[in-house]
Amino acid sequence: MPGIGLIGYGYWGPNLARAIAEVDAAALSAIADMSPAALERAGRRHPSARLLTDWRDLIADPAIDAVVISTPVSTHFDMALAALRAGKHVLVEKPITDNVFKASLLVEEAARRSLVLMVDHTFIYTGAVRKIKDLITDGSIGDVYCYDATRVNLGLLQKDVSVIWDLAVHDFAILDFLIEARPVAISASAAAFLPNSPETMAHLSIYFDDGAMAHLNVNWMSPVKIRQTLISGRQRMIIYDDMQNSEKIKVYDRGVDLAEGQDDDRERRVSYRMGEMWAPQISTKEALITEIEQFVHSIESAERPPSDGESGLRVVEMLAAATRSAALRGQPMELVDLRRAS
Amino acid sequence: MPGIGLIGYGYWGPNLARAIAEVDAAALSAIADMSPAALERAGRRHPSARLLTDWRDLIADPAIDAVVISTPVSTHFDMALAALRAGKHVLVEKPITDNVFKASLLVEEAARRSLVLMVDHTFIYTGAVRKIKDLITDGSIGDVYCYDATRVNLGLLQKDVSVIWDLAVHDFAILDFLIEARPVAISASAAAFLPNSPETMAHLSIYFDDGAMAHLNVNWMSPVKIRQTLISGRQRMIIYDDMQNSEKIKVYDRGVDLAEGQDDDRERRVSYRMGEMWAPQISTKEALITEIEQFVHSIESAERPPSDGESGLRVVEMLAAATRSAALRGQPMELVDLRRAS
Amino acid sequence: MPGIGLIGYGYWGPNLARAIAEVDAAALSAIADMSPAALERAGRRHPSARLLTDWRDLIADPAIDAVVISTPVSTHFDMALAALRAGKHVLVEKPITDNVFKASLLVEEAARRSLVLMVDHTFIYTGAVRKIKDLITDGSIGDVYCYDATRVNLGLLQKDVSVIWDLAVHDFAILDFLIEARPVAISASAAAFLPNSPETMAHLSIYFDDGAMAHLNVNWMSPVKIRQTLISGRQRMIIYDDMQNSEKIKVYDRGVDLAEGQDDDRERRVSYRMGEMWAPQISTKEALITEIEQFVHSIESAERPPSDGESGLRVVEMLAAATRSAALRGQPMELVDLRRAS
Amino acid sequence: MPGIGLIGYGYWGPNLARAIAEVDAAALSAIADMSPAALERAGRRHPSARLLTDWRDLIADPAIDAVVISTPVSTHFDMALAALRAGKHVLVEKPITDNVFKASLLVEEAARRSLVLMVDHTFIYTGAVRKIKDLITDGSIGDVYCYDATRVNLGLLQKDVSVIWDLAVHDFAILDFLIEARPVAISASAAAFLPNSPETMAHLSIYFDDGAMAHLNVNWMSPVKIRQTLISGRQRMIIYDDMQNSEKIKVYDRGVDLAEGQDDDRERRVSYRMGEMWAPQISTKEALITEIEQFVHSIESAERPPSDGESGLRVVEMLAAATRSAALRGQPMELVDLRRAS
CATH class of the missing domain: 3.40.50.720 (NAD(P)-binding Rossmann-like Domain)
Known part of the structure; x- marks a missing residue:
């Protein structure tokens, strides 16, 4: 032990x-x-x-x-x-x-x-994010093409760290865990709405090499607390609302289908699926317990944890790129290829 | 007549x-x-x-x-x-x-x-947007520093027009009506998630000359319909939710106050106001009726309508800049000075 | 025709x-x-x-x-x-x-x-109530033991008819359609909160011969409009919220399971199922169209409509019993046996 | 001390x-x-x-x-x-x-x-119930004529105590604190939906001597947790939702106004007020701390606490009457005059 x-x-x-x-x-x-x-x-x-x-x-x-x-x-x-x-x-x-x-x-x-070098990316050890990973891995939602997260609330303002490093870090860690595609560029906009303060609000767009996109909306100055993420797959879409006590994850059998055919028939070929919604049961085990168990397991087995040092490095690379882009009003920053060697 | x-x-x-x-x-x-x-x-x-x-x-x-x-x-x-x-x-x-x-x-x-040259910017003739304008004009919410809108739903995909020209146009028109400050640059990210389609999702950041920022999230491929806007002023914040049958506008007496003092005392000087919320009554008169009445009134009085041709021009300028920026992955586009001469 | x-x-x-x-x-x-x-x-x-x-x-x-x-x-x-x-x-x-x-x-x-004698019990021709009927009939939710409806809003006050005859009639019609068990007694409480007015608020409890219970909460003087019904079965529970645009019906795999055993072990034998939730797709066909088609079909085929005259009679019997009970502060009224002869 | x-x-x-x-x-x-x-x-x-x-x-x-x-x-x-x-x-x-x-x-x-004999009626020491009391006392909502509470969830089933004694006790204590009028009768319906179990669901109607009515809906077998109460006054209405993190209390400037006049003009004389909504700020001080402070204060000052023994007695009288009425399917039970001597 x-x-x-x-x-x-x-x-x-x-x-x-x-x-x-x-x-x-x-x-x-x-x-x-x-x-x-x-x-x-x-x-x-x-x-x-x-x-x-x-x-x-x-x-x-x-x-x-x-x-x-x-x-x-x-x-x-x-x-x-x-x-x-x-x-x-x-x-x-x-x-x-x-x-x-x-x-x-x-x-x-x-x-x-x-x-073992591991980072406390707590969210990837929650039942909710684990369930989303399962739904992606088993093909339930199809190829993921969009991840759109809103993480806003009033406070807790940090003195030395911007809202990007304080809040967006969570979503970068979740993205790194969920999405296999490689992020290639980031464009960010941010503003500091208090004097002598780091940025209090930011919008980040992340481009992936397979055409997928992610967007993060982080804000310390929202009157209401929102923790809501849309994850769109070709087959189904997920809404992950971390403020819900139950039904944190809702899976919608909805989307747009495009039949093959001539372009000028396009309107007739677009069809909207407005199917059922389903809220799977989610493990309520505390994330920190799962995380510490993973740390111990990795120490004993030498098996890499999902939030290993390289994951931590990739997240910091994205944080740094977002910060640079925000300073240049959205000028896109390319990401170097630090991705999984597997 | x-x-x-x-x-x-x-x-x-x-x-x-x-x-x-x-x-x-x-x-x-x-x-x-x-x-x-x-x-x-x-x-x-x-x-x-x-x-x-x-x-x-x-x-x-x-x-x-x-x-x-x-x-x-x-x-x-x-x-x-x-x-x-x-x-x-x-x-x-x-x-x-x-x-x-x-x-x-x-x-x-x-x-x-x-x-008279007038544009059918319908939303600025709604009771909700009029009420927000009043709350800004009478100083109730203080100087506006942030406008953050989400306008997403499933369909109605357009063949020739991107989601920017189809959905963001509404928010540009509202911004032009509500915000006195001049927009100076736009950074946009967008993606087309269907083949041979214009962009189906976009995120737009607009920079104003007084430091305010706006952000628009528009998407044709969301499983749920959302029409929600945060408008933050120095005194109060508004959440405008157009999907609500009643209480479309909620005014929150919330924010961050920063007392004067030495920088190293900063944490003690930051205080959060978590005050009351208030949902004012809103006129339920149909926007199109108000708009046609305004058109007739402008014809007869030569008084400019709020959505005059110059407003339409400014909106198109922003749509064009956003489209160019999106093609360059967020490269910021400066806006020429087309603003109100008043 | x-x-x-x-x-x-x-x-x-x-x-x-x-x-x-x-x-x-x-x-x-x-x-x-x-x-x-x-x-x-x-x-x-x-x-x-x-x-x-x-x-x-x-x-x-x-x-x-x-x-x-x-x-x-x-x-x-x-x-x-x-x-x-x-x-x-x-x-x-x-x-x-x-x-x-x-x-x-x-x-x-x-x-x-x-x-053909048919009553315009519109709700039983909606996609939502039809779906609930299917879920009961196919055994998905198990034996129904509880139906609890809230139907409240502000206005429209009637001059000659109480809130029981105006609003509870809808739920009696739905109950008559959904529940096979026979209602045997009704206890009701009501009050008129305006002068010279019929009752503006009522609570009705209906006892069934198999031990099931229904309760209706109807009110013309609620600041918000609520149309929400809980239907509890031994296997699953349904929440039917008619104010939702989508997901009007949610099926919860939740309940209490009681293992066999000695009574003094009871606490260890009670277990709560907190399983998944599921919102089935519902036909959006207009109820009145379905109803008129049923009327025509019944005329041509002599097949009884689900809201036939006998159903109308049973509903009126329940309305009358509820009205009498309310006048006596909840004194229970037995219902005579007017039920289906089948 | x-x-x-x-x-x-x-x-x-x-x-x-x-x-x-x-x-x-x-x-x-x-x-x-x-x-x-x-x-x-x-x-x-x-x-x-x-x-x-x-x-x-x-x-x-x-x-x-x-x-x-x-x-x-x-x-x-x-x-x-x-x-x-x-x-x-x-x-x-x-x-x-x-x-x-x-x-x-x-x-x-x-x-x-x-x-000092005091009862742990915790809710009356919460910021929310205190605020409601203030709104009643200062005349903001006018004379209270209706209190309608829903207190349902899944579990925690009790072995020896029915849902009335377990959950309705909270609302009886709140009623005793908020409402000056005297309860004169109770009609209750209840059912035990598990074998060898006390009642798991109950509906209670309470009649007051000034014509006001209260209703309590308590249930241990609901798939979702609801803690919602409507309190209607002649001037305004309150919705108290204890599951909300913020805005637990919403005050609606809504109601029905009845102008004086001839009865046959009644329809023209009824008008609906659909005014603004307001969510006052509420103290977040923990109720148990306030309660213990009250206990100490009452010991030292001999000032009666609001939840004194007589309040406890009145609550038990209502619980007992409700239990008897439920055993008789709603037969109304009169309450003896135990009310405040003031």
Whole structure:
């Protein structure tokens, strides 16, 4: 049973700590945070974990096999690199780093040492996204040609990170998990609607090599919270609404059929399918538990997790391209070929 | 009472004919359509109107003071120009023409002859859009910094016209009516998800000279119909949902307030207002009736209608820029300064 | 092709006239209304129909095979009886009469003369209710044990008729069509919230001989319009929401399963099924067309329509029992055995 | 600062314990539960509280000023009576007892000893119900004439308690808090749709002495969860939807106005108001915290809490009457005059 050390017990860290503690196959051995108050909270909840103020001590601990990093993104690279060099497996909060170069260095380091490098792309471990993946894989919805996501709410504004790096990261991770096609270019528009603020709203268009398109609408200044995604396949369409308590996923047997024939008969050849709708049952298992189980499984089996370091790198590449495009009012940015080697 | 002649009795023409007939201050004098079947339908509904197969005869009729044109967009220019040259006032279906140059010629011709040139931008005559205009004008929502519209459904695919010219035209017309700031650039992404088809989906970002942004999401291939727009002002935010039977407009007293102070205190200075919501009562008067009344009023008073020819020209300019940008994967297109001279 | 005469061209009559005219297998031969203005409107829409001010003339017309009655309920009995005695088939607006005795006389008269007596229980001819019937008949939802309907809106208040006779009549007709079990008693509560008004709100509980229960909530003074019904079967549950444009019917694979065993183990034996949801496709054919086709078919084939006179009688019996119970604050009223002889 | 002892650390007790611990003005002195496992959980969360297996020891503790009882309803009476006789103030979970006689004995005992007797009618301490009370008290909605609640979901079936005592109790408590008029009679229908089960569904109609009516729809076997209440006043109507994250309360400026005049002009005199809708801001303070603060305040000031013992007694009287009526298929049960003496 791998001993896991957690660095960072701030906003998200307590959730990771709880998940590690709940997974039978893992032990929460140590928690590091430079804040004494955070450490005290951690100690009350996890009395058997070693408490450390310096993350370097945690990485130096030989009883620790794996490190989970839940600190501000600017610190990810140093901590993850040190942990890998100390021979520890690493799970790091999203995004993996704040630039492409650092991410690729981490990927290389993990590969060289045959260590697991995994990113906390939480959404791909939810029952909903897993079910969508199944519906794509088993052919139920046909080839995917469109993914259109709206992820807006009021707050929580970040000081150092734009809405792209804060919210769009979720959809880039989901896209990377769901869509086999390769993204080739990104055009983005964004605006900062508060003074001295990073961008608070962005619209991102992603072009894929098979003609598919994705679009992400992220906004910190919407009066209502919306988490809604349309995923269109040639056979069926999915609406994934994460704000619903039940029926998060609705599969519509709808679309446009185009019969073969002469172009001037076109109107007669277009037919609309307005068929039934179906809301499959979805696993309600908590995503973080599934994710920690995957981390442990990958450590023990050397099987790549779906949100491995390369996935984290691809997501950062898209975040960076979107940020550059937004600075140029939508000027399209080509993506280099970082895709799955499989 | 002006005698009005209608050219085109196809999909939309019957609605215009009914509206003209219902407005007491106007008379439906003649209807022209080259289809005998259409003319027969027209005659049954409007027995007192003269029926003509050639639109040139309608324009030549001295009893006719004004011409309403409801034909395919490619024919708008010739008909409108001929009507203006014959001294008739003109109301033409949206978009006014299929390119900027033709639109500007019509505007010039109308100005030279002091005739009314008006475009059927129907939405700006609805109770909902009028109410939003009032809320902007009276300062209720503060300076508008964001307009974000979703206008998607399944079908009705057009053969010759892309989803931009078919659906986004509505939002460009609403934007032109609501927003005083000048649009300076457009970035658009689009895709055609059917073979030999114009674009079926598009995302358009519009930049304004005061930093405001608009975004339009238009799609013919959505399993559900959505007509939803967020309009964000510094004081309040509006959600306009045209699919609701009642409460089409909801005004939210919500937003982000930023107190003055040092930058490193920023988090303490950001506060979220999560105040009440309010759905004002909206006039249920039919938009087409209001529009025809405006047309008659402009003819009689020489007062410019809100959807005058220049508005039509600005809308076409934006449609053309969006189309060019979409062909270049979001490359931003600057808009020339065609704005209100006032 | 039977010649059909329509008596009454007021609120609902024009809809019936249009439906009769649209059905190829029927001819709208005559329309009677004592109002000259109504007759003039009728004549413009249906120029080939004979126009009469006295309904007795219509019934006396030998060219007329069948009579459709769309007049205030208090007049139904006299007109329907006269029509039957003149050998005409009869379709009468709901409710068939304003009391049980009159309804039973009509049923007897029609039986004696082998004429079709049918009631305009429109809802049972909708695609939605037909689909629910199919789902019950084919065993998809299992034995029905609960029907719970909410039918509320603001207005249209009636002067002479309570909300029970105006709105609950629809649900009684649907219940009579869907549920095979026999209703044995009714308890109702009602109140009139306007002075000198019939009841404006009512709650009705109907007990069936197999233990099933139905409940109807009808209200003319609700700020929002709701048309929602829960139909619970042992296997699945249906929610029928008539205000939805699409997905009017949702079938939930949900319920409570009780394993066999000792009573004190009960908690361990109860399990909740929270399975998938499914919205079947529903015919969008207009109910009135289906209804008129059924009327013609029954005339020609002597096959009983589902909303025959006996159904109308059972509905009136339930309306009368509910009204009596409401006057006694819920005192339960037993229903006599008027059910299907089959 | 009163020392509070909690009896019962099962389903609801932990919430009460947490609330007591969070309120600064109170101290959680002791927790009693006969289950060692429950006590161990309690000890981990509340290390400073005394842990007892026998509730009698808790009541005997002189350091304890007040007792909170969170045990099965059948035990409430003995524990509450013993606590009062030991001079302790008492807060007991709802319903106060399982019959009227026991409730009245507790009320008398508390009055004789001038001790606070309060019932955990949690909903009346929510921001939403408080806001509704304000809107009634300040005249915003006018005289209330109708309260119509739907409280349905799938599970949690109880073994010993019917859906009336489990779910309708919430609405009776809210009614008792909101409505000044006196309930005079109840008619109820109910059914048990599982073998050897208490009633799983019920419809309750409550008649008030001023002509107002309330209706409660409670059901453990609904495929979807609904918590929706219509509260109609002469001026405005409220829809209270507890499943909404925001806008739980919507106030509609809608209704029916009846001008004075002759009865035969009635139709012309009825007018419908379809005015604006308004969703006021609601306090998000947790109800249990407000409730415990009220308990402490009542102990220290001797000011009656809104959910005092007499309120608990009135609620039990209504529960008992509803249960009797349901056994007699809606036979109305008169309520004795237990109302506020004020």
